[in-house]
Amino acid sequence: xxxxxxxxxxxxxxxxLLLVLIPIFLVWFYYYRNKNSSDITVSSIENYKxxxxxxxxxxxHLPFFLRLLAIICLIVALARPQRNFxxxxxxxxxxxxxxxxxxxxxxxxEDFKPNRLEAAKKVALDFIGSRPxxxxxxxxxxxxxxxxxxxxxxxxxxxxxxxxxKSGIINDGTAIGDGLGLAVYHIKKSKAISKVIILMTDGIxxxxxxxxxxxxxxAKLFGVRVYTIGVGTRGMAPYPFPTAFGIQYQNMPVDIDxxxxxxxxxxxxxxxxxxxxxxxxxxxxxEIDKLxxxxxxxxxxxxxxxEFIYLLILAGVLLIFELLLKLLILxxxx
Numbered sequence: 001x002x003x004x005x006x007x008x009x010x011x012x013x014x015x016x017l018l019l020v021l022i023p024i025f026l027v028w029f030y031y032y033r034n035k036n037s038s039d040i041t042v043s044s045i046e047n048y049k050x051x052x053x054x055x056x057x058x059x060x061h062l063p064f065f066l067r068l069l070a071i072i073c074l075i076v077a078l079a080r081p082q083r084n085f086x087x088x089x090x091x092x093x094x095x096x097x098x099x100x101x102x103x104x105x106x107x108x109x110e111d112f113k114p115n116r117l118e119a120a121k122k123v124a125l126d127f128i129g130s131r132p133x134x135x136x137x138x139x140x141x142x143x144x145x146x147x148x149x150x151x152x153x154x155x156x157x158x159x160x161x162x163x164x165x166k167s168g169i170i171n172d173g174t175a176i177g178d179g180l181g182l183a184v185y186h187i188k189k190s191k192a193i194s195k196v197i198i199l200m201t202d203g204i205x206x207x208x209x210x211x212x213x214x215x216x217x218x219a220k221l222f223g224v225r226v227y228t229i230g231v232g233t234r235g236m237a238p239y240p241f242p243t244a245f246g247i248q249y250q251n252m253p254v255d256i257d258x259x260x261x262x263x264x265x266x267x268x269x270x271x272x273x274x275x276x277x278x279x280x281x282x283x284x285x286x287e288i289d290k291l292x293x294x295x296x297x298x299x300x301x302x303x304x305x306x307e308f309i310y311l312l313i314l315a316g317v318l319l320i321f322e323l324l325l326k327l328l329i330l331x332x333x334x
Contacts, residue, residue, distance in 0.1 A: 008307065011080035018075045022068065029064055056330060063330065066322040073315035077308040095194035095292055096151055097131070098183040099124055100139045102201035102231075103165060105172045109202070109252065111237035112278050119278050120200055120231060121162050127285045128155050137186060140165060143173030143207040145182040151190065175208025176201055176257075180215040180226065180264070188222040195224045196292055199264070202231040204257040216264040226268040227288050228261035233276045 010016070101120060112119035128136055136158060137151040149161050176199070183197045197219065205212050219226050232254040239252040258274065265272040271291070275281035 008081050008083050011082055011306075013079050015075060015078035018078070019072065022072065025068060025071075029061075059325070060330065063322040063325050066318045066325075070315040070318040070322070073311045073318070077311035077315070079308075081307045081311070083305050083307050095196060096135045096137075096187055096190040096192040097196045097198065097292070098137045098139060098151065098187045100141065100179050100183045100197055100199040101165070102142070102174060102176075102179070102203065103140050103167050103169070104142045104174050104201075104203060105167055106174075106202050106239070106252075107231070108167050109232065109237040109239045109254075110249075111233040111254070111276075112231070112281070115240075116202055116231050117165075117167055119281060121165060123278075123281050123285050125159055125162055126282075127289065128159060130289060135190075135192070137183075138162075138165075139179055139183045139186070140169075141175050141179030141182070141208075142167070142169075143171040144175055145178040145208070146170070147182060147186060150186060173207030174201060174203040174205055175210075176205040176260070177210035177212040177215045178208035180212060181210040181218065184215060184219045184222060184224055187224055188218075194292060195222070196270075196288075197224055197226045197268075198229065198288060199226055199261075200229040200231055201261070202254070202256060204255060205260065212260055212264060213267070216267040219268045224268060225270040226264050227270040227291075228265045228272045229281070229284055230256040230258055230261055230272070230274045231281065232256055 101124070103117060107117040107120070108115045110116075132155065133153075135151040135153050136155065138148040138158065138161065139145055140148050148165065149158050152158055179201075180197065180199055183199070187195050187197065216226065235254060236251040237254050238249045240247045240249055242248075256274075258272070262272040264270075273284040273287070275284055
């Protein structure tokens, strides 16, 4: 009861069985003391009643009890008491999510502020921060796809990798099938009950070796839901072009293959969303956040710290005190 109150457990509690020796020592001490006491025949004990016990007489048995306490400390130390720091049982909402982001040149269009890619990165970072119990990974694609970060619970590391995400690090193009296929490859072996891919693009599939619908069928086969997001305003969007006179802007048509994205989502049991500005993109991620909630029971244990060292120190102090009493105060002269 006391150990539970102090949040302490015993790693090897069977050593406490040695405590049965304590009453044996007490019985032995009682008989040993009586056996070694001397009898003196006197005519009257009145004078002894009026006499006071000396300090030595009062503490004559103290060394034995000090040694007994030291033995108790050593036995409890053998049981290895450990303090548990912060054990809690609770429910969390956790799934595996693979973010799949288009980083083609068209993602630099500025119908989103400051542009589509930076807006997508900001919203994705907020989404990651709102789901601390999920494993989340990141796949990037343009003319080809590559894994930026595998599924991880280390969200700080994942968020730091977003800093290096930019358009132009690979050849331009839009390989939707390759991006989706790579994301499926890295999430298909997940043991999670719920496996999700969030695929964001602003264009039409024009690169890559894997057909997007084939990738969708593979995702369906492995029980992966795909939420697709078409990014871009309706009509025309300003696109920056570097020139000798600085950055010049030209309005370019926004051309998103919405039918393809809808079919991918429908095939896998997900949903398609259209984001036309920063606010709608934020709302889409909030909607996905609401849709993907899986309750699981979790017991969280923090590290345990051994506390037996304090018992060993106490036992040592008691034994030293016993020795000093015998040598300095209760020393016997033959």
